[in-house]
Amino acid sequence: MEMNSSNLWVFIETNEKGQAHNVGLELLNPGHSLSRAQGDEVVAIVIGQHTEAAVASAEAYGSDRIIIVEGEEYARYSTDAFAYAFHALITKYAPTSILIGATDLGRDLAPRLACRLKTGLTADCTELDFDEESGNIAWTRPAFGGNLMARILCPNHRPQIGTVRPAVFKKPEQDTSHKAEIVREEIHFSIENIRTKLIEEILDADNETIDLEGAEIIVSGGRGVGGPDGFKVIQQLADALGGTVGASRVAVDSGWISSAHQVGQTGKTVRPRIYIACGISGAIQHLAAMSSSDTIIAINTDPEAPIFKIADYGIVGDLFKVIPEFIALIDEQILTMAV
Ligand SMILES: Cc1cc2nc3c(=O)[nH]c(=O)nc-3n(C[C@H](O)[C@H](O)[C@H](O)COP(=O)(O)OP(=O)(O)OC[C@H]3O[C@@H](n4cnc5c(N)ncnc54)[C@H](O)[C@@H]3O)c2cc1C
Known part of the structure; x- marks a missing residue:
């Protein structure tokens, strides 16, 4: 050539x-x-x-x-x-x-x-x-x-x-x-x-199983989740939808969930079909990595939270009340067609 x-x-x-x-x-x-x-x-x-x-x-x-x-x-x-x-x-x-x-x-x-x-x-x-x-x-x-x-x-x-x-x-x-x-x-x-030799490969169990970048549905939790136990609710919604759990950096830095789940400028960039942000305010460093998602749903107690500016559907409310109702609706298969 x-x-x-x-x-x-x-x-x-x-x-x-x-x-x-x-x-x-x-x-x-x-x-x-x-x-x-x-x-x-x-x-x-x-x-x-x-x-x-x-x-x-x-x-x-x-x-x-x-x-x-x-x-x-x-x-x-x-x-x-x-x-x-x-x-x-x-x-x-x-x-x-x-x-x-x-x-x-x-x-x-x-x-x-x-x-x-x-x-x-x-x-x-x-x-x-x-x-x-x-x-x-x-x-x-x-x-x-x-x-x-x-x-x-x-x-x-x-x-x-x-x-x-x-x-x-x-x-x-x-x-x-x-x-x-x-x-x-x-x-x-x-x-x-070749000056480097692979001596041992230690795989991060979470990194192996969490495929945020390829996920079709992501349910993410932020500071509003309140602690590690709060992520059980996020996991339940993700399970109900067949989705993957994501997180804001605050949740990761607080030790509530591992860094393999972090979405954002210093985490992973994602573009799922559905992104559900729960208790996440919508800081620019978070939005930069998820705003190309096809459909964004935000659940937040603060009606002024910036996440609502980019959300396709916004629910102003306490995630601990909204998510169980959401799951109940899924269980009744009312949302099956939409998902
Ligand atoms: C260089 C740099 C890189 C960064 N990289 C990242 C990154 O990769 N990813 C990332 O996420 N951030 C990143 N950040 C941090 C970012 O600026 C924000 O601090 C962070 O995203 C905020 O996380 P949060 O939305 O969970 O928390 P907050 O901003 O504190 O928001 C919590 C939200 O939860 C709501 N809430 C509280 N209780 C409830 C409830 N019961 N139900 C519903 N809603 C509730 C509140 O109204 C609030 O809107 C970075 C910052 C810097 C400077």
Whole structure:
């Protein structure tokens, strides 16, 4: 392939089974609109030991081209091997822009690349658009504790790099008949030169079972829940709806529930079909991560609570009275059709 200095790249992170992480597929969505705005193509980058499944997903979600680097040294993520391979690709093809998921892996890889390339990195973006005037990507991210949104340009260096959190964008429509141009690159890194070794994997039990980012229904509790016992009521409503329990940072910081449940700027970004905020005031740092939910229901004693400004349905009342009535209605299956 000829050197192409105008493509937009999306990194398709994979798990150890070789499947694509949702965030990479989600980033193909803004990847398309941004690359089209510049008359470019969107190129997916897949690095791993067995990449077939991830490549098939990247193709079905609309990549124009997929560059694959395979080798046993990429079976599990390591900063050394992945940064080496990715940097070699960038040096060869000189893309204009790179989108990477703001996962643990992406947050490790992206700054390493930016530093090697002496270019800018905007981390944890919540919005991406094309700045027509300057011809740069405009990266938007929370600043000053989330109290304002900063719009950042990288005008003097290429590539422009940004990380975006999971669930900020929706995946594009899947089309299994779509075909991408496949390019294979032989780039190898000696396993002996990987300076980190995995000695033991200690899984956080909650983190394993709580999939807030993929949840269709989330029932979240905040300070209004009043303590750990209050979360039993939240759990009951979540169980009745087949949903997942979320929480505000106050509830997590108070030790009422584990951090795996936190929704917000310093927690997880979610976009379920239904988000029920119980005893949550609606601080900007919370709203930033759940306001894209399809339907928002708020239960709060304070009719002036900011959460009501973005709620589709608001119930002014004590959650300990409202939720049992809600559950009783579900039990009577009155809400079955709506859910
Ligand atoms: C850098 C930074 C990052 C942050 N990151 C996050 C984050 O990731 N996630 C996050 O959530 N916050 C985050 N915060 C904190 C955020 O600013 C708010 O402090 C927090 O979201 C407030 O939580 P809350 O709504 O549960 O509590 P409060 O703001 O105290 O609201 C409690 C609400 O409960 C209502 N209430 C009380 N009793 C009842 C009842 N019985 N029934 C019904 N309603 C009741 C009250 O009317 C009130 O509206 C961050 C802050 C900073 C500075």
